[in-house]
Amino acid sequence: MYFWILSESEEPLAKPRQTYRQHVQRVLEAHLELWPQTQDYWSHLGALLIARRLFAADLPAFLKRLDAGLRLACATHDIGKLNQGFHLYMCAARDEGPVNRDWHFRHELLSLPFTVILAQRLSKELGPLPHDLPWEAVAVMGHHKRLDNTLFERERTRLFKPAFGMLQPPQLQNNAWDWISAYLTDDMQSCRDLSLKFWQEGAQLVQNGGAGRFVEQKDKLRESLQNFNSPEARFLLRWFGASFKAHLQICDWWASAERREIYGLGKLPASPIQSQNQPQIWLKEKLETTKKSAAASKPVNISWREFQHQVAALDDYAYCIAPTGSGKTEAALLWALNRMRAHPHLSKILYLLPTTTTANAIHQRLSDLFGKALVGLAHSKAKLLREDNEGESEEDNGEVRQNVLSEAAFFPPITVATLDQLLLAGLHGKYWVFRNHALAQSAVILDELHAFDPYTLGLLGAFAPQLRLLQVPVLALSATFPQPLRRLFENWFPATQQVQDHSLLAEARGQWQFRSDTDFSDQSFLQDITRRMQTERFLLVRNTVRGAQETFEQLRELGAPVRLLHSAFMQKDRREIEKAIFEAEKSGSKTSLVATQIVEVSLDIDYDHLVSELCPPDAMVQRAGRCNRARKKQTATITVLAADEVSHKVYQEKFGIDKILDRSAETLSQRLATPRRMSEQDLLDWVNEVYAATDLSSQPQYQEAERDFKQQQHRLGYVLDHGADDENLQTRWIREERVPVIPQKVWYGFSEKEQREFFASPVKRAMYSIEIPFWRRKLLHGQGNAMPLEFEGKRLEFFYWVDLPYDEELGLQLPKPAHENLKHTEIF
Structure with missing residues (x-):
């Protein structure tokens, strides 16, 4: 065993350009600023915990113990950085030098014993935190990496023994603690004046791999919450743990940033x-x-x-x-x-x-x-x-x-x-x-x-x-x-x-008609509205991307002044289209728009007329809301056309309600036997008629989601992090896996510099990507029409080019399968 001796001319680093003391001081200063800003919230949460007997004392005692625990977490969270390997790593980063992988050892693990031992002292002195659980330890353990079962996996293979030594105890005491008493409250006497023996035993414990036994603190917390009989107790402790850990991480972020204020959290004088x-x-x-x-x-x-x-x-x-x-x-x-x-x-x-x-x-x-x-x-x-x-x-x-x-x-x-x-x-x-x-x-x-x-x-x-x-x-x-x-x-x-x-409720946006025998393939209908587009603005809404593309091409061939908006554009092109739509809105341009249901909600656009493929009534009301918004145009019309077969599959899958479009068509036909003005009350009545017999909570999708949510939180013990990326967590029913692609002509149209930037920049990749179903990419790959991107001997295994037509006005044109199935990329 050996300890690291730091020369007198050096200070240990916490960041490449920030010493350990500078950083931890800023973390503690952040707490001193953030604590009063959020005290109303902590008081509210404390009162809820006390009411359910999850904290034994009164509210002032809760706030006193919580403040002390947060200060302790801030003061100890980076002690593990006072290790020679970490210091060498920071020096290399500062000087842009080579890095030795053996330097790398999770500093949170090396900090953990100091946090646990001092938290136990605090609990004896001021009483424990809610339900006597190791909140300080778990916050420190997970303040950088995901708090899951893979945490400290690499360190476990090394038997939790760092390859390089901690600072020798006198220097460890001087750098980690002797200056810190100004940031501790008078109630934290047991943590103020720590003896050299404390630092000797702590450093020795860390060097021998003893920090590993403190990792079980997260499992103790997880199992305790899982074993609670009261859901309310589990929920409150979950939120307490989240807020405790968030507070430490916010202070740590603030200390690492150049900003001088903590903005947007708690009560702020600067927030009107x-x-x-x-x-x-x-x-x-x-x-x-x-x-x-x-x-x-x-x-x-x-x-x-x-x-x-x-x-x-x-x-x-x-x-x-x-x-x-x-x-x-x-x-x-x-x-x-x-x-x-x-x-x-x-x-x-x-x-x-x-x-x-x-x-x-x-x-x-x-x-x-x-x-x-x-x-x-x-x-x-x-x-x-x-x-x-x-x-x-x-x-x-x-x-x-x-x-x-x-x-x-x-x-x-x-x-x-x-x-x-x-x-x-x-x-x-x-x-x-x-x-x-x-x-x-x-x-x-x-x-x-x-x-x-x-x-x-x-x-x-x-x-x-x-x-x-x-x-x-x-x-x-x-x-x-x-x-x-x-x-x-x-x-x-x-x-x-x-x-x-x-x-x-008595107001109407225009004259409604339902042409159940007409759909968007009717050429004479499209010719008629093309003539009217010279002086009037139309919004045409299809239920699928392919349908919108087909209608747009037909109108363009007829010479109509029209744009297209759907999800199968590269992000950079879609943003330009949206910008052009809003500019046309402001300028009074007579350009019309073909779109999917992407336009349904909260878009501040207004057209003279709406032509829509049949959809469920609540969605139709939203589409109608993009027509004659101020209700001042007496000649405005809303025309509903028959839906194609794919639309029926789309909405049955999306809503989980059998024959939702058949029900919508039947009730609308009765209400629009002849064209008439439909008031807002008429539309609400139509909505309620279609859904009258529906019980959403009994839908299999709804019940499955409830089970998934509850099982997920319980499996994670209400406090651990989910190990997967957010893209792999399901929040919508249509669960088909989608993958990013780039049109082949776009990829090979890049210069070498642009291809290099594409490989290096996730933002640039996202700007040029389009998501398609995995099954479709697999089919294209088997045909030789999709391949992983390669550049300078590197390969992006998850990102393919696809040999499919693409242009800035039409988007990506997907081949129509022999037997059409519902696919997510078709919808929006």
């Missing part, structure tokens, strides 16, 4: 949404300022409608039924601001939507309203949007990378996300501890809840008891809200309130 005593006046002024700017300085006066006042006054659990264009987004923001006033532990707004496109649209609206610094965006493609807006590659821009990470973790005061990101938090996916920590401090808005399939609703239903237990307010918005969905929401959140905008 948290300090509004008169939110209606404040939000009205914000809206008027934003609209005035958009209207080139013309005066704008906004008055709150009675419906919006009603929404703002709702309690914690409620749903709102209002047609598109009624102002329900602004009403929901008012509700969230009022919930924050009512509950001191709330400091954030989480706005959830069905798709990345709709999330992008709402994110832009709220950024214009509140400023970009206050509004974050979290979904699977959000980093591409951030990279494009900043104008630099994410890999090259530390500020961009930091923004992406903080927004993905729900840090900003307002976060716009897809619902999937919330469900991934429940399934213990990436960033789950941060997201749960933020969620517990948020008022949640669920926009267009009807758009989700029974499997997604089942996951949300399984998560709902935890949201209710933590007193997380939830407001659901929908233009339709079918009766089965109302019953489901009321079951999730008893004592649910509701508000409906009655003022627009």
